[in-house]
Amino acid sequence: MIPRAVVMGIERMPEVTKTLELSLVNPNAHKERKLCETREAYQQALQAAFDADCTSQSATNDVVVEYDLSGYAKNALKKYVPQLCGGSYDADELHDDHPVKFTNEGVQLDHKPQNALEWYVKIPHHDDYHLWIPAHVNPDQRDWVEAVYAGDAEMGESRLFKRDGAWYLHVTATRDVEGQSAASANERxxxxxxxxxxxxxxxxxxxxxxxxxxxxxxxxxxxxxxxxxxxxxxxxxxxxxxxxxxxxxxxxxxxxxxxxxxxxxxxxxxxxxxxxxxxxxxxxxxxxxxxxxxxxxxxxxxxxxxxxxxxxxxxxxxxxxxxxxxxxxxxxxxxxxxxxxxxxxxxxxxxxxxxxxxxxxxxxxxxxxxxxxxxxxxxxxxxxxxxxxxxxxxxxxxxxxxxxxxxxxxxxxxxxx
Structure with a gap:
């Protein structure tokens, strides 16, 4: 397997990163309640770690370990809170609508093309309980979602949030772009x-x-x-x-x-x-x-x-x-x-x-x-x-x-x- 970095004079293949947009389809009352519990626990853990001025991952872990969250959400908090507390963002206060973040591989996709709703996502609730929910995919990003499902694109961090009464999931994905020059891939x-x-x-x-x-x-x-x-x-x-x-x-x-x-x-x-x-x-x-x-x-x-x-x-x-x-x-x-x-x-x-x-x-x-x-x-x-x-x-x-x-x-x- 050839690594993505430059090895033995082989130039790295250009990459493109995109945020994939999925809207969750009408979760039933039970799943709606679990999603709300996940969001509430995440925001409480985030606020507690922020209030404790956690400037390291270990300090953040000491706070968030007590909350009923999946390891993917806790690991996302361990990365994010130190940035807020004296790191990249150095925030004085939090706004109250942070999305729930999951580290890579926290969210999984399943494809059932024979069904009317063909895409499903697995969202971590806590370590031994997950929620499978059907989702609509942005039609313009279907090839990207298929690439993630096939393993041809690397899934990064995911963000779960609710807006205007509906739940959404944004998934960061990175994909090699064959046939493009590095200059064009870096073009913004x-x-x-x-x-x-x-x-x-x-x-x-x-x-x-x-x-x-x-x-x-x-x-x-x-x-x-x-x-x-x-x-x-x-x-x-x-x-x-x-x-x-x-x-x-x-x-x-x-x-x-x-x-x-x-x-x-x-x-x-x-x-x-x-x-x-x-x-x-x-x-x-x-x-x-x-x-x-x-x-x-x-x-x-x-x-x-x-x-x-x-x-x-x-x-x-x-x-x-x-x-x-x-x-x-x-x-x-x-x-x-x-x-x-x-x-x-x-x-x-x-x-x-x-x-x-x-x-x-x-x-x-x-x-x-x-x-x-x-x-x-x-x-x-x-x-x-x-x-x-x-x-x-x-x-x-x-x-x-x-x-x-x-x-x-x-x-x-x-x-x-």
Whole structure:
């Protein structure tokens, strides 16, 4: 058997990694209860190990060994918790909807082509009890699922989660790609991520011909967060004037929790968008430059510094890392003022509109946030990027760009005074 690495001058075959999407089909009441028990036990074990500040696998094992989980889930926790506690993510808090992770081979596939529901997955509940559940496979990924079942693709980590009342399983798979050059296998599709106030987040990428495709805007969520922030400032100031500091603080916490829920949902959807693209890399604006360039007068400074740029930025970053999607950052200078089609500068007559000043350009007016997202992606495509790991040593003193609650103090929860 020839190993995958380079041996005796033989060049390693290119590999591609993809996240396979399976939706579980109507678990009965018993299996639904067992799935819920698995999720609850996993989240309790995760929280307990995190609270104990477990920075090693052995320390994590001492905590999670007591929980009624399979060895596959416990081993996933032993890998993941040290990353959260002073490792890759260095988190200050956990969001409350972590998927249940299983290490490789924890999940198994079975194929019954004679059945109406032909795919089945075995999900570990605990060490001596497993759940077989029928599943729908993403039709575009059928060849990958068949390759995993046949042993021609290597199964990696799996993630079980529930969304909108339905259960889903995401399985990471790695496959040799015969007949491709190493360069083409390593080619990434840059997805520009524009974080703003009008549209909370906007993503877009180019297809093989260079045309912008599949722009997605979270504009309604931007409106919702602006409304909540306005309510926050108005209501808390009124309560403070009446001397109701404790009520103001409690009310403010409630509103910010609602904003945070929006942030978590939107950033999950950004990562799901990336998972639907072949060989994605999410490209964000470098927060160092954003902080240095925030000078728009007292009113706008208050709004922008209170806006969740860093929080959204970091949530995208750590959720992408959880799903094996690389993240890069680029200098955001003029990404909102440059035409993605001709490169000339333009202007924004309205918040959501970009107008190119080049009379010969086919772009007259364009959606401003989509234009910015394309420019962010193009910065990476042109070779300009700063890896997050490389940037750590260049952080300014006092900057907190960790995957904690995701914010520099001035960019986090608005102050009431």
């Amino acid at each position: 599709t840059p997805i520009g991520v524009d974080i703003g106030e009008a549209s909370l987040v906007t993503v877009c990428h180019r297809d093989e011909s260079g045309s912008p495709v599949r722009p997605k805007l979270w504009a309604d969520d931007g409106k919702a967060v602006r409304r909540l922030r306005k309510t926050y400032f108005t209501a808390t100031r009124r309560l403070q004037k009446r001397g109701s500091e404790r009520i103001a603080e409690s009310y403010g916490d409630t509103l910010w929790d609602q904003i945070d829920d929006v942030f978590h949902r939107v950033t999950r959807e950004v990562v799901e968008y990336a998972e639907s693209v072949d060989n994605p890399v999410l490209v964000l604006e470098d927060l160092t430059y954003i902080r240095e360039n925030m000078d728009y007068g007292a009113y706008m400074n208050r709004r922008l510094h209170g806006w969740g740029f860093a929080k959204l930025h970091t949530q995208v970053r750590y959720k992408a890392a959880e799903n094996g999607i690389p993240v890069e950052t680029v200098n955001p200078q003029n990404t909102s003022k440059t035409c993605h089609a001709c490169g000339e500068h333009g202007y924004r007559p309205r918040q959501a509109t970009f107008r190119c000043s080049n009379a010969d350009c086919w772009v007259t007016e364009y959606q401003a946030d989509v234009n910015g997202a394309i420019n962010i992606a193009d910065r990476y495509r042109s070779g300009e990027s700063h890896r997050q790991s490389d940037r750590a040593t260049r952080q300014k003193a006092g900057d907190d760009d960790s995957a904690t609650d995701g914010a520099h103090p001035s960019l986090a929860k608005p102050r009431t005074a």
